[in-house]
Amino acid sequence: MLASLTPSSLLLASGLTLHLWDHDCLLHATCPALLYLDPVLCLVSVTVMVASAYSDLVQNGSLLLQAVPPCVDLLGLKQGLNSLCGPGGHHELHVWALAPDQAVASFHLYCTGPEAYQDLLAQAQPLLNRHGVKVFTVQPEFGVSGASGSCTLSCGPACTGHLCCDPREPKIGS
The missing domain is CATH 1.10.287 (Helix Hairpins)
Structure with missing residues (x-):
């Protein structure tokens, strides 16, 4: 004033x-x-x-610029997610500020099924809140955990023609 x-x-x-x-x-x-x-x-x-x-x-x-808010411990959040779902259990973690006092996060989470997703989501919410993130979006990916460069969607042969990659292709780097 x-x-x-x-x-x-x-x-x-x-x-x-x-x-x-x-x-x-x-x-x-x-x-x-x-x-x-x-x-x-x-x-x-x-x-x-x-x-x-x-x-x-x-x-x-x-x-x-969608910078990581200073109130969020990004390294601690990554380590917490690694301990929760394993180092290959999540990817695409983005944290930014929507307002000066509101941090937002989004990430993809590998799960074996809807029940496992609900369990991991219930465990992830307190973890994110402890690190200053109150609003978040989690994109579940059902199938193989952390299969980089290959299809992670387990839908069977009926939807093979609709996938972005050929599930018969060998994994990149193997």
């Missing part, structure tokens, strides 16, 4: 000083300090306004 009142107060002080001072002194430049009063107070006002807006600029910039 002080930062928003300062420029107006300085403007009023400058105007009042120049109005109340002897006009002959200003016209004949016998008081050089008064000649620089208005520009100096104007520069002080601009400095106060820029300094007060800097923190908002940084905060809004990190929101626009």
Whole structure:
């Protein structure tokens, strides 16, 4: 509040000083300090306004860039997810701030079935809350856990033609 009142107060002080001072002194430049009063107070006002807006600029910039909020321990969150579902049990973890006080996360979770997904989701919620993430989206992937570069969808031969990869292809890197 002080930062928003300062420029107006300085403007009023400058105007009042120049109005109340002897006009002959200003016209004949016998008081050089008064000649620089208005520009100096104007520069002080601009400095106060820029300094007060800097923190908002940084905060809004990190929101626009979808940076990891400073309140979230990303390394601790990754380690917690690794201990919960194994190092290959999740991927695509993204954490960003939706608002200055609201962290959001999304990740993919490998599961053997819907029951396992519900169990892992119930265990993941307190973990995410402990690390400052209150809102999250978990994308389940049913099938083989952590099979990088291969199909992880277990739907059988009936849907083989609809997959993005051929399940008969050898795994990449093997």
